[in-house]
Amino acid sequence: MPGPLNGRTALVTGATGGLGSAIARRLAANGATVALAHFNDDQAAAELTDHITGNGNTAISLGADVRNAEAVRALCHQAHDRLGPIDILVSNAGTYPRRPWTETTSAHWDDALATNLTSHYLLAHELTPAMAAAGWGRIITIGSVLATAGRHDLSGYISAKAGLEGLTRALARELGPAGITANCVAPGSIHVPAEDTVVDDPEAMTARQLARQCVQRRGRPEDVAAAIAFLATDDAGFITGQTLRVDGGWILG
Template sequence: MSRAVAVVTGAGSGIGAAIAARLATDFDLVLTHRHDDTDLAAVVEAARRQGAHTDTVTGDLTLPDTQDALRAAMENHASRMAALVSNAGAYPRIPWGQMDLNTFRGQLELNLVTHAAAIGAATPALVSKSYGRIVAISSVMTQIGRVDLAGYIAAKNGLEGLVRAVARELGPHNITVNTVRPGSIEVLAEHAVVPDHHDMVKRQLDRQCIKRRGQPSDIAAAVAFLVSPDAGFITGQAINVDGGWHLS
């Protein structure tokens, strides 16, 4: 019997790759990644080992051609579309005093408009079936704030507002729309961008109730629940997966 299809954007590494791996046990997948590279190939191969048929869309989701390719992929699988996990984004650190408006607009495009494009592309197929699960990846930074991330945080707050609005509109079609807010999640890239990594880890654990680093698999577990039939009465919500950081 054919599996339902889940779409995961930004699936080539980190949190997106973990989400793809988790969902591959139950869904066929459409995966997006900025580059057609060895990272994406590894994610695809791992998903196929779990029995998932996998299609890919490569390219920058801020560009209309890539957005069109993603929409076409969803249309090709419209009869089996069941879930979208809108994860793609980035958080370059730019001090507010160095932020010009063009850079700020670029942050909104990357971390808000791309989510709107993905959700908009998924909507017709899900509405036609009167069933669907949409999960967008936000950030605990929407509640905490942090220096050098003004554009990113503004975009993620906009994303959470978008999710609440779309949850209202799509609820009558039996479609849930939620966000997951990751806390400090350990990924390989942080070792390259954080010069005092050891001290950073200690400071972060001091902030959290749970005294370990968050892992991409922690986010994937929350997403897997939200796209499951068991989450059918949860919508318009933002769920923190942050080890209790926001409580500090």
């Protein structure tokens, strides 16, 4: 069946994680051809590719370290060579390094910014010239409500995510005349399978989180994917420079 993204090609980074895979599946279900970028996760990438193609859509997987400018350049060239111009960038790759401020070295700081901010710059810088030439493009970055709320032991991560919101607004201003929109989707507390392996008491953590929210359930990767799928369409063509919080009302305002 025709979908709102038929004829569009998307590159999703961090595509094998709980959030990235939901985004990739939703974009493909809406008709987009999808390039799945991952870092040393060949098996999960192959399984996701098989899932998407098994449902009659088109996807390829590509490995890359998006912190590295040459690797990003090679990734974008490979995606273009195999699928054609990239219309939609969902810049999702990131890490969540928890470390007390007193133990945060300059190396830890640099790594947090490289992964959670500089990688987004590298990808957008590589892909937007072709979008501008085509007169249409979508840049969707994945931020975090913690850029507003703050949290202990995450100074590098939160600083990078706050910077990412600023980068997204700058791109919206600069690229809007070329037909490119740039928006940031900031998830709240989203339940992904990996959470159960790192949280000591998942039930207590869930209770604390629900007390912060208006919507009394945990967020799902599909909630975030739905917002991204909308921002990627023509219907969202007059929306740019925004941070859309998908957080069940955790952060109001």
